[in-house]
Every structure is written in C-alpha cells, then in structure tokens.
Amino acid sequence: MLGGTAWLGRSVAQDAVARGHDVTCLARGNGATAAGATFVAADRDREDGLEAVSGADWDTVLDVARHPGHVRRAVRDLRARHWVFVSSGNAYASFSSLEQDEDAPVREPLAGDVMTSMEVYGEAKVACEDAVREGAATATIVRSGLIGGPGDWSGRTGYWPWRFAHPVGDRVVVPADPDFPCAVIDVRDLAPWLVSAAEERLDGTFNATGPTTTLAEVLTSAAQVAGSPATPLEVPPSLLAELGVASWMGPSSLPLWIDDPQWRGFATLGTARARAAGLRVRPLRDTLRDALAFEEVRDVPRAAGLTDEEERRVQEAVLR
Numbered sequence: 001m002l003g004g005t006a007w008l009g010r011s012v013a014q015d016a017v018a019r020g021h022d023v024t025c026l027a028r029g030n031g032a033t034a035a036g037a038t039f040v041a042a043d044r045d046r047e048d049g050l051e052a053v054s055g056a057d058w059d060t061v062l063d064v065a066r067h068p069g070h071v072r073r074a075v076r077d078l079r080a081r082h083w084v085f086v087s088s089g090n091a092y093a094s095f096s097s098l099e100q101d102e103d104a105p106v107r108e109p110l111a112g113d114v115m116t117s118m119e120v121y122g123e124a125k126v127a128c129e130d131a132v133r134e135g136a137a138t139a140t141i142v143r144s145g146l147i148g149g150p151g152d153w154s155g156r157t158g159y160w161p162w163r164f165a166h167p168v169g170d171r172v173v174v175p176a177d178p179d180f181p182c183a184v185i186d187v188r189d190l191a192p193w194l195v196s197a198a199e200e201r202l203d204g205t206f207n208a209t210g211p212t213t214t215l216a217e218v219l220t221s222a223a224q225v226a227g228s229p230a231t232p233l234e235v236p237p238s239l240l241a242e243l244g245v246a247s248w249m250g251p252s253s254l255p256l257w258i259d260d261p262q263w264r265g266f267a268t269l270g271t272a273r274a275r276a277a278g279l280r281v282r283p284l285r286d287t288l289r290d291a292l293a294f295e296e297v298r299d300v301p302r303a304a305g306l307t308d309e310e311e312r313r314v315q316e317a318v319l320r
C-alpha cells in the first residue's frame with residue numbers, strides 16, 4: 001500500500017491483514033500503521049522515494065495518491081501483478097446530468113506532477129488514473145464518492161448527527177434545500193471491497209458510493225440516530241451565504257450539501273458496475289450512528305460544520 005496509514009488506507013490495511021494477507025504500508029510516518037502490517041518510511045516527493053520497495057514482486061499495489069508524479073513514479077518503479085487506485089468522483093468533467101456511469105467524460109488530466117491545490121483535485125486524479133491504466137497489467141480504478149462513518153476526520157458525515165445530539169436550543173440550522181441529492185459510502189464497506197478487488201484482480205473503472213438519497217432524509221436519519229427532539233430550521237442558501245456560511249466542508253460550513261448548481265449531480269453517480277462486482281453498502285443510518293460515536297470522542301477539531309457560536313448567530317439572524 002502506498003499510503004495505508006490515514007483513514008481509508010488504514011481501514012484497507014486492517015481488512016487485508018484480517019484476511020491473512022502480508023501488507024506493507026509506505027508513507028512518511030504521520031499516521032499509524034494497522035496492527036500486523038509492515039511500515040516502510042519513505043517520502044514519495046523524492047525521485048528515489050520508492051527505492052525501499054522496488055526490489056520486490058508485489059501481488060497488488062494499492063495507491064491513494066493525489067499527485068500525478070507520485071503515481072507515475074510508482075508505476076515506473078514497482079513490479080506488481082495488479083494495481084488498485086483510489087480515485088474520486090471529482091474526476092468527472094460535469095455533474096449536470098444525473099446517474100452518470102463510468103463512461104461519462106472526465107476532466108482534462110493535470111499536466112504537471114504536483115497537485116498544487118484542491119482546485120485541481122479532479123484533474124490530478126484523472127492524471128493519476130491515466131498513469132495507472134497505462135502502466136499496470138490489470139487495474140481497479142475506483143472513483144469514490146463521499147466517504148463516511150467512524151474515523152471521518154473531516155466531520156462531514158458526523159456533523160449532522162452530532163449537531164442534532166447537541167443542538168443550540170431546540171432548532172438546528174439546515175440549508176433550505178431538502179431535495180439536494182446526497183450519497184455516502186461507509187469506509188467499512190469501501191475498504192473491504194477494495195481488498196476483494198485486489199484479490200480478484202478486478203480490471204476496470206468503477207464508481208463507488210452509497211445510494212442516492214436527499215438532504216431531508218439525511219437530516220431525518222441524523223436526528224433519529226441522535227435521539228434528538230430538535231427540529232430543522234431551514235435557512236435559504238442566499239441568507240447562509242450572506243452570513244458567511246459555506247457549504248460542503250471546512251470551517252463555518254454545512255456539509256453534505258453544495259451550494260452550486262453545477263455540483264448538484266455529484267452524489268448521483270451510477271454504481272451498477274461496482275454493485276455487479278460485489279460492492280455492498282450498509283444503510284445510511286448505521287453510518288451516521290457510528291460517525292456520531294466517533295464525534296463524541298473526537299480528539300482533533302472538527303473540520304466541518306458550525307460551532308455553537310456560529311449556530312447561535314445564524315439562528316438569531318433568521319428568527320429575529
């Protein structure tokens with residue numbers, strides 16, 4: 001595994017070890033290695049960053065990288081029978097049509113080796129995918145939608161149940177966009193499917209996300225798993241923008257919602273191919289319930305949602 005020490009990667013490593021595989025994780029060392037996996041410290045920014053693992057014959061290389069240069073060097077330097085690359089739904093050129101399958105047009109691949117900002121995340125993933133397809137005998141390319149569940153450091157899937165569990169008063173600020181399409185794939189469903197893809201040397205490109213639902217259903221489920229009597233306070237997107245509330249992620253944001261018509265179809269990717277290849281997903285409720293449990297013991301600041309102070313400020317602006 002190139003990576004394998006952060007959230008999804010460590011879950012994959014844990015699952016692969018549990019199935020009896022010998023797993024080696026290469027990273028710089030910022031995260032923790034799964035018990036039973038071997039850790040190799042190396043920096044992929046270096047031209048010779050993969051030297052420590054380039055002498056072996058690997059059954060599978062699984063890569064979660066974003067920088068095309070990292071992937072190009074990996075394909076060049078490693079001998080593997082199969083490749084699994086974790087890409088993203090962001091690879092698609094547009095989300096104006098719903099339920100796109102894997103043949104929908106993708107963005108122009110990033111020309112350089114380095115993804116300089118999240119603005120070119122999709123382009124970077126397309127370039128990474130291309131490098132893997134060109135260099136690997138067989139490859140599973142997985143375009144994942146939003147990943148959720150316990151361990152979601154971003155707070156995107158934990159925020160709503162957490163906010164309903166800890167309301168400011170008896171209302172919860174939500175975007176007045178109940179029909180916004182949402183989809184989440186639980187890390188505990190995606191990770192084992194990636195291991196199975198490696199075992200089966202599944203060849204092809206696959207969208208992987210949970211079934212499409214609506215923001216209203218997410219909020220109802222979030223309130224239920226939190227056992228909360230609080231009720232949604234719907235705030236028009238224009239007023240949220242005026243009050244400095246962002247959408248999707250980051251500080252002062254309302255997650256699982258994107259205030260941009262161009263992104264409205266993001267959570268509607270068609271997943272028939274992955275389901276035919278064995279992807280099974282649990283009910284969203286379970287993901288939200290366990291994301292809430294993670295939020296209750298979180299030891300790093302949440303990177304999405306409103307603070308109590310921000311929540312209060314928006315409620316006051318709406319209710320005054």
Ligand SMILES: NC(=O)c1ccc[n+]([C@@H]2O[C@H](COP(=O)([O-])OP(=O)(O)OC[C@H]3O[C@@H](n4cnc5c(N)ncnc54)[C@H](OP(=O)(O)O)[C@@H]3O)[C@@H](O)[C@H]2O)c1
Nearest residue numbers: 003004005006007008009027028029030043044064146147
């Ligand atoms: N979160 C979502 O909702 C979402 C949605 C769609 C797709 N995805 C994709 O899902 C994957 C998530 O992977 P993840 O959770 O394991 O997190 P990640 O943060 O993408 O993991 C990066 C891994 O690569 C290592 N790494 C980074 N720079 C390195 C370098 N210069 N040299 C060596 N190793 C390096 C990191 O460890 P060190 O820092 O220790 O080096 C870490 O193990 C990514 O491919 C992401 O693009 C995520």
